[in-house]
Structure formats: structure tokens, C-alpha cells
Amino acid sequence: MPADLAVIGLGHHGLPLAQAATAAGIGTVGYDTDPLPAAELAAGRSPADGPLTVPEVRRMLAGGFRPTHDPAELGRVRTAVLCPPTPLGPDRALDLTAVTDAARALAVRLRPHTTVVLESPVPPGTTEGLLRDVLETGSGLRAGRDFHLAYSPGRLDPGSRTHGYAGTPKVIGGLTPACTESAATFYGRLTDKVVRARGPREAETVKLLETNFRHVNIALVNEMAVLCHELGVDLWDVIRCAETKPFGFQAFRPGPGVGGHGAPVDTVGAHRPLRLVELAGQVNERMPAYVVRRAAALLNEHGKSARGARILLLGITYKPDLPDRQGSPADEIARRLMDLGAAVSYHDPHVPDWRVRELPVPRADSLYEAAAHADLTVLLQHHRTYDLQGLSVKAQLLLDTRGATPAGAAHRL
Incomplete structure (x- = not known):
């Protein structure tokens, strides 16, 4: 018909x-x-x-x-x-x-x-x-x-x-x-x-402008996240205050990397490259490695080594409440943690199976029990089903890469 x-x-x-x-x-x-x-x-x-x-x-x-x-x-x-x-x-x-x-x-x-x-x-x-x-x-x-x-x-x-x-x-x-x-x-x-x-x-x-606009601004706040951590400044509070400005500012928030299907385009055919977009891509591509460094540092501060540590990754999709993993930084973060000798597991209500380097990653059935058992829990994506207040109580050590936990409840990116 x-x-x-x-x-x-x-x-x-x-x-x-x-x-x-x-x-x-x-x-x-x-x-x-x-x-x-x-x-x-x-x-x-x-x-x-x-x-x-x-x-x-x-x-x-x-x-x-x-x-x-x-x-x-x-x-x-x-x-x-x-x-x-x-x-x-x-x-x-x-x-x-x-x-x-x-x-x-x-x-x-x-x-x-x-x-x-x-x-x-x-x-x-x-x-x-x-x-x-x-x-x-x-x-x-x-x-x-x-x-x-x-x-x-x-x-x-x-x-x-x-x-x-x-x-x-x-x-x-x-x-x-x-x-x-x-x-x-x-x-x-x-x-x-x-x-x-x-x-x-x-x-x-x-489309080119809209996609690159997103990546450039995410790169800016990702760099600010690294700087603010070094300065001892609460970036999340900075953004909360800055977004009250009624003109000239749009709030973007940092994270463990940039996923999705809208990849930044820093070169268009034979035309000259977009240098700012190229640099933004380099900044965003460094975030998974930065998350792993922060995770290792947190474990070290609490008398533990990344080698042999039990690390639970929460939320491995690129957007909350969706099963889509296109471009998610979770894969690279898991690989880097494994290279350090960590025992990696995960929890995600939208992803029943996950493989890294062609090997299955253990999936936690009980979130609270897994968080209590893990030496470090890393929130990579904030799904609506996650009770972060309760999770912060159960987890031995919690690194929040999304700034989603209540203030003081976790170590933020």
C-alpha cells in the first residue's frame, strides 16, 4: 500500500x-x-x-x-x-x-x-x-x-x-x-x-554550528572543572550562581567526557580547520583520563591502591534514562581502570550486558549492596532511578562526575 x-x-x-x-x-x-x-x-x-x-x-x-x-x-x-x-x-x-x-x-x-x-x-x-x-x-x-x-x-x-x-x-x-x-x-x-x-x-x-557550539562550551566547563579542583573552588556552585545572569551566559556542566551522535567537526572538506573546535575536542577527549586520575588519587588518599581495588561504575550510557551508549566515556574509563589493575563492575538499569575489550564486565544486581562492597563508586551518568542521597550513605567512597549528588555527599569532579 x-x-x-x-x-x-x-x-x-x-x-x-x-x-x-x-x-x-x-x-x-x-x-x-x-x-x-x-x-x-x-x-x-x-x-x-x-x-x-x-x-x-x-x-x-x-x-x-x-x-x-x-x-x-x-x-x-x-x-x-x-x-x-x-x-x-x-x-x-x-x-x-x-x-x-x-x-x-x-x-x-x-x-x-x-x-x-x-x-x-x-x-x-x-x-x-x-x-x-x-x-x-x-x-x-x-x-x-x-x-x-x-x-x-x-x-x-x-x-x-x-x-x-x-x-x-x-x-x-x-x-x-x-x-x-x-x-x-x-x-x-x-x-x-x-x-x-x-x-x-x-x-x-x-547543524555544524549547533554541534560545535555544544562541544566548545562543554570543553570550557571541563577545563574549569580541572582548574577549580586545583584551586579548591566548588565549580557547581559557581555555575549555579553564574546562570542567574539573565543575558550573555548559558549554563553548561562538566562531565567524564562527551558522548552522543553529534560529533564535533573541526575540518570541513578542503577548507581550513576550525582551530577552536579542534582544541575543544582535545580538551574533551582528555576527560576520561582525568576521571581515572581523580579515582586513583581518591583511593590513595584513603590508603588504597587502584591495583586490586573494587570499582563500581554507575550509568554507562551517554545520556540519562536512555540505553544509547554511542560515544559514552564509560568504555575508555573502564579500560584505563583495568590497566591500573582495578576490578571493574557496573550498574545501569538500561544496559543489561556490557563488554570491554570483548570481555563481559560484571553487572551488579543490587545497587546498594554493590556500592557498599566497592572500594570506590564512580557516578558516570545520573539516571532518574538513582537515589543519590541513599547511595552516598551506602558507598564507601563516591566520586560524582555529574555534580548530581547533594553538596557534601560525595567527591565531585
Whole structure:
């Protein structure tokens, strides 16, 4: 049966869109060049580390969502949105392999008057360059004349209870004004506000700016965390006071590292590197090692060595209350602690199994009992289910890398 929308790429960019579209009553098919995500979704399961819960997936299926690995479905829709992943490659540039594969799958089935939108993070110029070329070559159609082509950056906050799809404005930049309006008409069914960019390059650069803004500001507070610890200053109190300023300041908080799918991009094609972003990446990449140094120092201050110490890691996902571990610093922290000879275990209500260096990490069943038994407990992610006041009482020694415990209840980063 024909659908209004095809979401190509059933990962962290595509599934929230498919969820919002299905909830809005838009007939939606989901396609991925990898057959596994579609099979998992069709069975009512969320793909591994996916952004949706099992009940959410089942509600989508009940609402008419159709996951598929049949590319023929792509030739039956009015709108196709490409959402494949674009991870950083060895040269720290975005890898567009999945975008190219998705575009080729669509191109041979592209019909006139279809609206095609790219949502994945890409270097400016990708939509009107690489994507346009692949679609035109494979279809024999011309973008801007035979079909509409636009870019709209994905900008959701996974797991947020305050910033949902409808309440997050969508930025749209089309190849032509008509392309922009066609995409705006589609997204107007899903969101309360549509923001029109001058063109696809401007819309692509919105994503670049928003992602780098986050990483640069996190790097700043991470450096402040190290400095304030050396000075004996309570950074968390500093931030609490600073964020009362009604202008010129936005509060960011330090942590054990920076995870997520929005990787900082410090080099864009052949253009000059963004030096500030490059430096911010170096600062943030040092945080897992800093956490391990703080852990070893705390043990030493209490007459214990990291070698042979029992260390419990709490919360190993990159965001609270989600199973997603993409880019989580927990893996590197665990590896470094193991290198020091520590016996590492973990607790996370959202992650039933965890392997580091292909070896299973012991999972604690009883949180309080495990904390009482461990020489050191390290809070890496603050899930809502954690009673930090009670945990601080039970734990022999507690290092809080998120500043989530009550003042004086733990050693803070």
C-alpha cells in the first residue's frame, strides 16, 4: 500500500522522525540498507542502543508504521527523508558512505514531484553537490525541476521531556524556493514552527554550528572543572550562581567526557580547520583520563591502591534514562581502570550486558549492596532511578562526575 513518507535510515536520526510522522497520522514506511533494523522493528523490538523504547515501537506499528528492507517501497511515496549515520572517519571528516548508499537506493526509484530531504549531519555543500549528483544520475530527473530537494538538520534532544518533536523548530533550506516550500509543507504537519534558511548550505551549516557550539562550551566547563579542583573552588556552585545572569551566559556542566551522535567537526572538506573546535575536542577527549586520575588519587588518599581495588561504575550510557551508549566515556574509563589493575563492575538499569575489550564486565544486581562492597563508586551518568542521597550513605567512597549528588555527599569532579 502506498505511503506518504519514506524514512531512509532507521537509526537515531530517522526513528524519531518516523515516530512523529506516524503519530501525526502520516502513512510512513521505514527503510534501511541494513536489513537488521527493519527486522527488529517489525518484530516489535527496538534496535540495539536505539532511541525508542519497546512500547514506543509497538505503538508505531499499531499506528501503521511499516519497517521494510524492500527498496521498492521507496518508489511509492510523496516525501523521502534520508537519515543515515555520518560518523567521523579516520581523518576526522564526516563519512558520507551511508548517505551515498541511501541516495542510490532511492535514485533508481525516484518519481517526479517527490520531495527529497536530507537530515543527516553533512559538510556544507553536500545536498546540492554529492546528493544531487547521485539522485540525478540514478533517476534521470533534475532536482528543482522534476523533484524537490532540501536539507533540514536533525536537532532533537533524545529522551528530553521538555523539547519534543512538535516543539522544536525545523530549519529548512531548499535548492529552490519551491523546494523549500514543499519541504516546509511536509514538516508543517509535524512541528509548530518552520524556519526557512536561505538555501541548503545555510541549513547544513546550522547543524555544524549547533554541534560545535555544544562541544566548545562543554570543553570550557571541563577545563574549569580541572582548574577549580586545583584551586579548591566548588565549580557547581559557581555555575549555579553564574546562570542567574539573565543575558550573555548559558549554563553548561562538566562531565567524564562527551558522548552522543553529534560529533564535533573541526575540518570541513578542503577548507581550513576550525582551530577552536579542534582544541575543544582535545580538551574533551582528555576527560576520561582525568576521571581515572581523580579515582586513583581518591583511593590513595584513603590508603588504597587502584591495583586490586573494587570499582563500581554507575550509568554507562551517554545520556540519562536512555540505553544509547554511542560515544559514552564509560568504555575508555573502564579500560584505563583495568590497566591500573582495578576490578571493574557496573550498574545501569538500561544496559543489561556490557563488554570491554570483548570481555563481559560484571553487572551488579543490587545497587546498594554493590556500592557498599566497592572500594570506590564512580557516578558516570545520573539516571532518574538513582537515589543519590541513599547511595552516598551506602558507598564507601563516591566520586560524582555529574555534580548530581547533594553538596557534601560525595567527591565531585
